[in-house]
Amino acid sequence: MAAPPPWRSGAASNGYTSVEARRSFAAPRTVGSSTTTTTAAATSPTGGGAAKTTFPDPLKQYVARTFENIAEADKKDVEIELKRIITDAFNEKVVWSINWDEMPLPQVILQKRRNSQGQQVTNSDKSPPLKSFGKFSISDTKKRKSAGDDTTITNKYTERSDKKARQQSPYTGFSDKLSQRDKEKRATRFAKELRAVTPPIERNINSTTHMDIDVAQPLVGRCMTLEKRYLRLTSAPDPDNVRPLHVLEKTLELLKKKWREEQNYAYICDQFKSLRQDLTVQHIKTEFTVSVYEIHARIALEKGDLGEYNQCQSQLANLYAEGFTGQEEEFKAYRILYLLHTCNRADMNELLAILTPTDKQHPNIQHSLQVRSALAAGNYHKFFRLYLDAPSMGGYLMDSFAGRERIAALACICRAYRPDIDIRFLTEELGFESDKECVEFLCDHGAEELIQQKVLDNGTTSIRLNTQKASPIFEQAKQNAFKKVDIKGQL
Amino acid sequence: MSLFYNSFRNYLATADGRGLGNLLSPTNSDHNSFAFSTNHSQIRSQVQNELYGISSFRNGITDKGKNGWIDAVVAFWEVVYELERGDTGRRMGEDGDLGYWGRAYAKQSVYTTVIARGFTSHGWPNWLLPVVYTACRNLRQFAISADEEDKREGKDASKLEDCARHLNKMFTLCLADRAPMEESRKWGTYYIVNLLFKTYFKLNAITLCKNVIRALSATTTEMPPLDAFPKSHIVTFKYYVGVIHFLEEDYVTSETHLTAALQLCRRDCPTNQEHILTYLIPAHLMTTHQLPTSTLFQNYPRLKHLFGPLCRCIKSGNLGAFDAALEANEDEYVRRRIYLTLERARDIALRNLFRRVFLLGEKKTRVPVEEFRRAMGFAVAGKEGGTRKECEPEEVECLLAGMIYKGLMKGYISREKGMVVLSNKEAFPGTGV
Numbered sequence: 061m062a063a064p065p066p067w068r069s070g071a072a073s074n075g076y077t078s079v080e081a082r083r084s085f086a087a088p089r090t091v092g093s094s095t096t097t098t099t100a101a102a103t104s105p106t107g108g109g110a111a112k113t114t115f116p117d118p119l120k121q122y123v124a125r126t127f128e129n130i131a132e133a134d135k136k137d138v139e140i141e142l143k144r145i146i147t148d149a150f151n152e153k154v155v156w157s158i159n160w161d162e163m164p165l166p167q168v169i170l171q172k173r174r175n176s177q178g179q180q181v182t183n184s185d186k187s188p189p190l191k192s193f194g195k196f197s198i199s200d201t202k203k204r205k206s207a208g209d210d211t212t213i214t215n216k217y218t219e220r221s222d223k224k225a226r227q228q229s230p231y232t233g234f235s236d237k238l239s240q241r242d243k244e245k246r247a248t249r250f251a252k253e254l255r256a257v258t259p260p261i262e263r264n265i266n267s268t269t270h271m272d273i274d275v276a277q278p279l280v281g282r283c284m285t286l287e288k289r290y291l292r293l294t295s296a297p298d299p300d301n302v303r304p305l306h307v308l309e310k311t312l313e314l315l316k317k318k319w320r321e322e323q324n325y326a327y328i329c330d331q332f333k334s335l336r337q338d339l340t341v342q343h344i345k346t347e348f349t350v351s352v353y354e355i356h357a358r359i360a361l362e363k364g365d366l367g368e369y370n371q372c373q374s375q376l377a378n379l380y381a382e383g384f385t386g387q388e389e390e391f392k393a394y395r396i397l398y399l400l401h402t403c404n405r406a407d408m409n410e411l412l413a414i415l416t417p418t419d420k421q422h423p424n425i426q427h428s429l430q431v432r433s434a435l436a437a438g439n440y441h442k443f444f445r446l447y448l449d450a451p452s453m454g455g456y457l458m459d460s461f462a463g464r465e466r467i468a469a470l471a472c473i474c475r476a477y478r479p480d481i482d483i484r485f486l487t488e489e490l491g492f493e494s495d496k497e498c499v500e501f502l503c504d505h506g507a508e509e510l511i512q513q514k515v516l517d518n519g520t521t522s523i524r525l526n527t528q529k530a531s532p533i534f535e536q537a538k539q540n541a542f543k544k545v546d547i548k549g550q551l
Numbered sequence: 552m553s554l555f556y557n558s559f560r561n562y563l564a565t566a567d568g569r570g571l572g573n574l575l576s577p578t579n580s581d582h583n584s585f586a587f588s589t590n591h592s593q594i595r596s597q598v599q600n601e602l603y604g605i606s607s608f609r610n611g612i613t614d615k616g617k618n619g620w621i622d623a624v625v626a627f628w629e630v631v632y633e634l635e636r637g638d639t640g641r642r643m644g645e646d647g648d649l650g651y652w653g654r655a656y657a658k659q660s661v662y663t664t665v666i667a668r669g670f671t672s673h674g675w676p677n678w679l680l681p682v683v684y685t686a687c688r689n690l691r692q693f694a695i696s697a698d699e700e701d702k703r704e705g706k707d708a709s710k711l712e713d714c715a716r717h718l719n720k721m722f723t724l725c726l727a728d729r730a731p732m733e734e735s736r737k738w739g740t741y742y743i744v745n746l747l748f749k750t751y752f753k754l755n756a757i758t759l760c761k762n763v764i765r766a767l768s769a770t771t772t773e774m775p776p777l778d779a780f781p782k783s784h785i786v787t788f789k790y791y792v793g794v795i796h797f798l799e800e801d802y803v804t805s806e807t808h809l810t811a812a813l814q815l816c817r818r819d820c821p822t823n824q825e826h827i828l829t830y831l832i833p834a835h836l837m838t839t840h841q842l843p844t845s846t847l848f849q850n851y852p853r854l855k856h857l858f859g860p861l862c863r864c865i866k867s868g869n870l871g872a873f874d875a876a877l878e879a880n881e882d883e884y885v886r887r888r889i890y891l892t893l894e895r896a897r898d899i900a901l902r903n904l905f906r907r908v909f910l911l912g913e914k915k916t917r918v919p920v921e922e923f924r925r926a927m928g929f930a931v932a933g934k935e936g937g938t939r940k941e942c943e944p945e946e947v948e949c950l951l952a953g954m955i956y957k958g959l960m961k962g963y964i965s966r967e968k969g970m971v972v973l974s975n976k977e978a979f980p981g982t983g984v
Contacts, residue, residue, distance in 0.1 A: 092682065394702070404889055405798070405800070406757060406798060408891065409885060409888050409890065409891060410755060411887065412881075412890065413882075413885045413886045436891065436894050436895060437894075437895075437897060437898070437950075437953070438898075438953040438956075438957070439946065439949055439950065440949055440952070441943070441945050441946045441948075441949035442946060442949075471956070472952050472953060472956040473952055475952070475955060475956045476951065476952035476953075476955040476956055476963060476964050477952065477963065477964050477965075477966055478963035478964070478972075480964060481966060482966070485966065488945075489945060489949070516967070
């Protein structure tokens with residue numbers, strides 16, 4: 061078996077969470093695959109070589125594609141693998157139902173299997189000294205965890221489960237194969253997505269220069285395209301699909317430009333997520349990282365995407381805590397507003413506890429604190445003045461709870477004013493842009509019947525809301541509005 | 552050298568759980584000679600010899616229980632040895648990079664686990680619960696010290712979180728005991744719960760307290776009534792439950808719990824009473840709008856310092872001074888988690904101010920908004936404050952509306968006439984006006 065590609069040994073660095081299916085039965089993987097190859101080899105002369113079998117056209121194309129672009133050295137292995145795939149398909153009578161266009165090529169499957177074996181090799185005793193050192197430290201911590209317990213017992217346990225797994229392997233072979241196909245299917249789906257955005261790059265050109273990558277060093281990408289779709293990683297990141305820092309810097313500029321020009325949020329959000337992923341995978345934590353998160357957070361706020369904003373916000377909190385500088389005050393101010401949105405008193409108290417006197421001098425934070433105290437005092441007059449005068453992206457954040465506060469204010473106004481109230485006054489007090497918007501808001505909450513035109517004593521006419529009758533409506537609406545707050549991935 | 556074992560056998564023979572708990576607490580007794588009396592390879596056989604025959608004491612210690620005790624005393628010796636030895640004779644890199652308290656914590660957590668196992672697998676009787684108490688209390692103390700140590704060195708401080716997990720296990724160990732009530736470990740539940748609350752508060756994870764309360768209320772049917780427990784357990788428990796409700800703004804429930812705690816609290820424990828009153832005073836202020844009397848403050852100078860200025864401003868309706876007093880003590884209030892509640896007392900200050908306007912106007916039921924506005928202008932400026940601050944009439948109206956909505960004033964606003972029309976009787980409910 062060929063040695064795994066050198067960068068793979070480094071792939072186990074912890075920039076991602078590897079989601080490898082069926083870990084618990086993992087032991088037989090090497091055994092399983094080697095038996096399948098042998099059976100395939102054994103059956104192929106009789107089954108595969110027979111002239112009476114007819115191949116579906118897509119399969120023929122699949123075979124053609126397999127040999128289209130193949131290195132001489134790999135040819136033998138690929139042939140065996142191809143035979144295995146085809147005989148398996150015949151044995152399971154799915155040869156006509158499989159979508160051969162979607163099926164990964166044998167070399168892809170081989171590559172993948174080598175990779176997974178490569179990972180196993182690193183875990184085994186043959187691993188180079190550096191890794192074995194890491195392994196020892198792991199087992200050490202394990203020992204400490206179960207301190208006081210007999211370590212031999214745990215050893216016995218693992219041994220037994222190993223044996224069990226090996227015994228099971230012949231019986232689970234079939235289901236393994238099935239799941240293998242499922243996995244490959246999924247892999248192709250992802251691969252296709254990736255191919256759509258990144259042109260394939262010759263693998264072998266750069267690989268020699270990265271020969272000496274080790275576990276301790278984070279991965280460095282070598283993808284040169286600026287844009288990339290976001291895909292949640294389920295396995296080791298492939299350096300060919302990861303953009304290095306200098307490319308990412310250009311990407312950010314491109315994205316900023318595109319956002320200004322096109323305002324396509326779905327696209328921008330996706331691009332930023334992949335940008336963030338590339339940063340995470342490569343362990344890049346710099347001021348640049350901060351600015352990426354900040355910009356994404358601002359864009360998310362602009363579009364009212366509080367879930368995405370909150371993800372960025374929590375990352376930013378960590379980054380600031382680690383000492384990377386950015387617009388920390390601006391984001392503390394947003395955090396205050398966000399906590400107002402979620403009605404999170406406990407966290408608000410914690411946040412107030414960590415605000416420094418300098419923080420409190422910052423105009424954005426001052427604004428947020430004023431908003432906070434206005435809400436606490438039920439001072440809707442001041443609240444909506446602050447709403448219309450919010451600095452930076454604060455206004456967008458306040459949008460998310462302005463409606464709720466309008467209802468609360470109306471509940472209050474309807475109780476306190478008699479017999480009715482001028483719509484003009486409501487528009488002014490509740491920060492509506494126009495009387496029309498105000499009336500629409502009232503109608504949306506079922507107060508349509510209670511709006512009347514009236515001629516006042518001084519001869520002027522005004523549109524008025526009957527407060528006495530509207531009171532129960534808004535009281536009820538207020539109860540509902542505060543009952544459940546959508547907190548969207550709360551910190 | 553055998554002093555430790557003598558006392559140990561003595562407490563065991565007389566079924567003195569508290570004495571045993573104290574003995575097995577490295578902070579309570581001088582264990583220097585015990586620590587250096589032996590070494591890692593000798594300790595087990597030594598303990599086996601010294602504990603010979605304890606199963607004949609018939610205090611519920613069986614042969615099985617004795618084995619548990621051998622493990623426990625060995626584990627305890629490890630703790631004491633770790634504490635007494637300090638850094639002498641320690642090789643670099645031994646025990647990873649744990650500091651002094653980190654190592655003590657590691658040993659103590661082993662000891663605590665062994666104690667728990669004594670109950671689960673060695674059938675220890677429940678008069679030994681004080682041993683659990685001291686084990687847990689010290690575990691928590693070591694965890695806090697270890698975290699401080701780690702923080703000083705800029706490392707991740709996570710021992711207290713780990714400690715909370717230990718305590719949680721102990722909590723279930725007590726709560727889930729199915730033995731008949733007189734033999735049950737349930738009697739230890741509230742002590743552990745209190746430690747757990749304390750820990751969650753320190754970790755700023757107060758929401759986790761709710762899980763504990765939920766688990767408690769789910770098993771109340773089999774629990775002895777709360778007042779059957781030692782008073783010291785109940786006072787602390789009531790206090791924490793009161794504070795938890797306080798933080799959820801459920802001031803009515805909070806007040807009942809805190810009042811109960813205060814009534815049960817020992818008279819010679821002013822510090823504990825102060826702790827309770829720190830939350831009871833604001834809670835009472837929220838539910839009844841009543842301020843503490845000066846007699847109360849006389850007994851608790853610290854509370855007077857904490858609440859005195861604020862209370863004076865509320866009484867006189869001096870908004871400017873209220874804001875200043877709130878700001879002056881802001882850090883202290885936030886630290887005690889009462890800031891957000893006290894802030895709301897501004898409503899009461901405002902009510903008192905408007906009430907004075909009403910009284911000065913000889914209780915005329917129709918009061919122009921303008922009069923309230925002028926009063927607010929004076930009040931916001933404060934007694935000493937030079938320039939009077941002009942308030943927007945809309946803002947005054949808004950605050951008046953808030954008063955009416957919250958039931959602090961009775962009446963309505965007629966905006967066209969610029970008038971507040973107050974109710975004929977009880978215009979300011981609960982104030983005799």
